[in-house]
Amino acid sequence: VRIPIGQGFAGRIAAERVAIFIADVDHADILNPILREKGIHSLLGVPLIVEGDLIGVLHVGSLKPRTFGPVDVAVLQVAAARAAPGIERARLFSALEHEHRVAMLLQRSLLPKRLVDVMGVSTAARYLPASDEVGGDWYDVFHLPHGRLGIAIGDVVGHGVKAAALMGQLRTALHAYAIEDHSPGRTLAMVDRFLDGMPGYEIATAAYAVLDPESGALRLASAGHLPPIVVGDGAARVVELTPAPPLGAFPYGRSQEHEMSLAAGEMLVFYTDGLVERPKIPLTQSIRELVDVVRAASSAEEACQLAVEGLVPDEGLRDDVAIVAMQHNELPAELSMRLPADPRVLADVRRVLRRWLRSRGADDQDAARITLSVNEACTNAIEHAYSPAPADFELRASATDGDVTIVVSDAGRWRTARGPSRGHGLAMIDAAMDEVEINSGVTGTEVVMRKRVQA
């Protein structure tokens, strides 16, 4: 039921802020049908006021005709004065709680649902909300042109829905600039310019790195963010970066880029200040603690887990925390993978294979030719498309004394060329490899390719 201010019984009390007595409900201007339905005969109402603001109306009624005298009015006014602040507190609390829930939901929806999944690289992340407030921490991991991967972290100063919403905008802006293939420093400078154009005065820190999984080359830049940690082989170290000012702090800030490389097995760990900021403990000391804790991690997932276990206090967090880690996995001496028969896996296969071939001593031209041949054999396995049902195929690669052998096998038959321009695949494999064998049987097709890669 909605009663307009100034109309009906409660509406008039609210508008005029006076006590009103109605002796006979039947013959009065009553808008609330509930009062009539309940058979109420007489009514007395007073306004509920908190610090001069009207927050509601308190009324009592009787089923029999009754007169409410000055004493009744006084008693009801005292009751209203006592109740009003409590009611207001409860209302505010539920509004706050609602905002908290909304902010929480927003925060969750703005973080990646799942991280990218690429052969040869593994990633893991955590977001931990503060015990009482929602913050503006975020992380992101995404694909970039030429098979590179981007990893980002950021922290919007402030809390609540506003910080969470800005976080979402910055995360999107960074991703959008990054996929245009700008370098980390340039990307952060562009996000800074984007923030500069936003209404209001906001500040955020962020760090962004680009990994080339084929070579392990890593470029990173920071805008006022805490230094990342590199973990590998039982050791960990802080990457000493020269950070640019935070985003939104000074216009025309420029990020210095840092170039390094991740050896096979090494990982980069980004985190936000909520993980290391503790009262009365210098930041350098708690970062050192973090380094000590993540040292033992052998995977990105384990690094996140150790960081949370080692640094998040039992009583909960005062500030939210984001952690994201990316590991440049060690490739085994022999590759063996089962892949879905989906053309989109081809690019990943080529990247992991090139990296593996390089580790086996292949030069650029041999690596390119073997990769092309394997790509053709995989294409054929995918094109077999036995049925619309999901299918998969296998790829195995090994090398002995400079002789690379690669086997691609599936449960279909080698597809013969269709049309005049088909069949280039096999011709290319023939021309590019030293030896090719196609074993086709009832259980499937196996393409065995060999090439010598060392002089």
Added chain:
Amino acid sequence: VRLADVQFSDHGRGAVVGLTGEIDLSNAEGMRRAIARAIPNHAVVLILDLSEVDFLDSAGIQLIYQLREDLRARGQVLQLVVGSTSPTHDALTLAGVTHHVEIVETLDDALRASRAVGGERDSPHGP
């Protein structure tokens, strides 16, 4: 992120289609359709610039041959641009494309040649 991108530019008699990135089974057909839709009628030569292509496989070669057929039906000629030391050139050589489609080293060479074609609308390579 997209594996490859296409850029179109019109140079009068020569229409240039620049490909960047990697071309394989996942995107070759979509690319061929995008190119076929974008060919201007007034162009005599379609210059397919592969200089910035990182990878090209049999699906990409299929694209080239089909494009050549599409163009031939319209009385237009296909010319490829790719540096002779690039892996893309190596793939074209392995597949024998170099025997069937004219390839020049640089886009400038291709544009100069397209201006020299004059009013001739016949394919210099014949059917």
